[in-house]
Amino acid sequence: MGPVDYIPRIRDNYARLGYKTYNWVVNADTAPWAPLRKPLSQCRLGLAASGGIYVAGQVAFHYKDDTSFREIPSDIDTKELRATHFAYDLSDARTDPNVVFPIDALRRLVREGFLGGLSSRFYTFMGGIYSSRRVSEDLAPRLTARFLEDGVDAVLLVPV
Amino acid sequence: MGLVARHAEAAGIPTLCMTSARDITLAVNPPRSAFLDFPLGHTAGKPHEPDLQRRILVEALSSFETMTAPGSMKELPFRWSEDEEWKAKAFAEGDDRTPRHDTPQYQNEEDRRRAEQGGSPSCPVCRS
Numbered sequence: 001m002g003p004v005d006y007i008p009r010i011r012d013n014y015a016r017l018g019y020k021t022y023n024w025v026v027n028a029d030t031a032p033w034a035p036l037r038k039p040l041s042q043c044r045l046g047l048a049a050s051g052g053i054y055v056a057g058q059v060a061f062h063y064k065d066d067t068s069f070r071e072i073p074s075d076i077d078t079k080e081l082r083a084t085h086f087a088y089d090l091s092d093a094r095t096d097p098n099v100v101f102p103i104d105a106l107r108r109l110v111r112e113g114f115l116g117g118l119s120s121r122f123y124t125f126m127g128g129i130y131s132s133r134r135v136s137e138d139l140a141p142r143l144t145a146r147f148l149e150d151g152v153d154a155v156l157l158v159p160v
Numbered sequence: 161m162g163l164v165a166r167h168a169e170a171a172g173i174p175t176l177c178m179t180s181a182r183d184i185t186l187a188v189n190p191p192r193s194a195f196l197d198f199p200l201g202h203t204a205g206k207p208h209e210p211d212l213q214r215r216i217l218v219e220a221l222s223s224f225e226t227m228t229a230p231g232s233m234k235e236l237p238f239r240w241s242e243d244e245e246w247k248a249k250a251f252a253e254g255d256d257r258t259p260r261h262d263t264p265q266y267q268n269e270e271d272r273r274r275a276e277q278g279g280s281p282s283c284p285v286c287r288s
Contacts (some may be wrong), residue, residue, distance in 0.1 A: 001244045003182040004196055010184075025163065027189040031230035032170040040224055047175075051163055051201070057185070057274045064262035067189055080282060082267040086258045088201035096207035102273075105204070105213040114218065120167075132163060140167035147173050154174040158203050159161035159181075 014130070025132045036154055046119040046152035048143055049076070050127030051093060051100030051160045052085035052093045053078055060084050067139045069125040071146075074118045087128050088160050100160055119150045127159055163238030176223055178203050185233065192235045194220035197252065198240045212238070 014022040052061050052071050063086040083093035092099050109115045129135050165175040169191045177193040179247050180203050185193050193265040205213035266272040
């Protein structure tokens with residue numbers, strides 16, 4: 001069986017919620033490209049994930065076009081991570097947040113020498129933001145500014 | 161997430177998007193992506209299977225060194241199960257999203273209490 005098509009499902013759902021017809025972003029141009037400048041074993045990697053992960057003590061995300069993000073120290077105790085989201089079944093993420101926020105595997109790959117290191121802070125947000133303009137003009141520039149400030153060599157992005 | 165990838169990449173930062181929604185990612189067209197054909201909520205693997213999670217990441221991250229063309233998508237060589245019953249279920253049930261509340265949705269009440277008391281001191285941007 002081929003991959004599940006999610007675009008029709010999401011369109012239907014927005015229609016049910018009374019939103020105007022959802023116009024999916026389609027980019028027919030050539031994507032931008034920045035080559036990796038050194039081997040992964042020398043790179044410091046950043047991570048941003050949209051599975052709604054937060055740290056116990058942080059304000060949780062809400063479910064209506066939340067464009068905020070949370071900063072998560074990359075040395076956080078995994079037991080302190082929580083998951084909240086409207087668009088996927090949370091039961092696995094709540095017992096093992098690594099399914100949407102692969103922090104333990106990344107730390108292991110640093111110990112093994114596969115990666116040079118990790119940014120001291122990672123970022124999480126909600127996704128499922130109806131307005132692509134708000135993502136392009138607000139969330140994406142704020143996250144990019146952080147990646148530049150953090151001096152990462154590459155960034156892994158994990159949506160849900 | 162593809163929009164974040166394109167923005168960061170345009171600013172000079174190499175990115176890789178993992179994804180379990182191939183149609184969405186192909187439409188948004190990020191610079192590099194790695195497709196894992198798993199049910200939503202498992203973009204980086206199965207719970208409590210650290211060796212599998214590690215193998216998935218190694219396969220995905222290797223794309224940084226092997227991909228040469230913008231818009232490339234690697235199909236990761238992992239299957240959720242021998243049969244593909246989860247897909248039949250995903251097709252049949254459609255979208256099962258929960259209502260869109262605009263107040264914080266905590267995993268548990270203890271989290272709410274801690275956050276309302278001012279949050280963790282180690283968290284400089286609890287609300288940003």
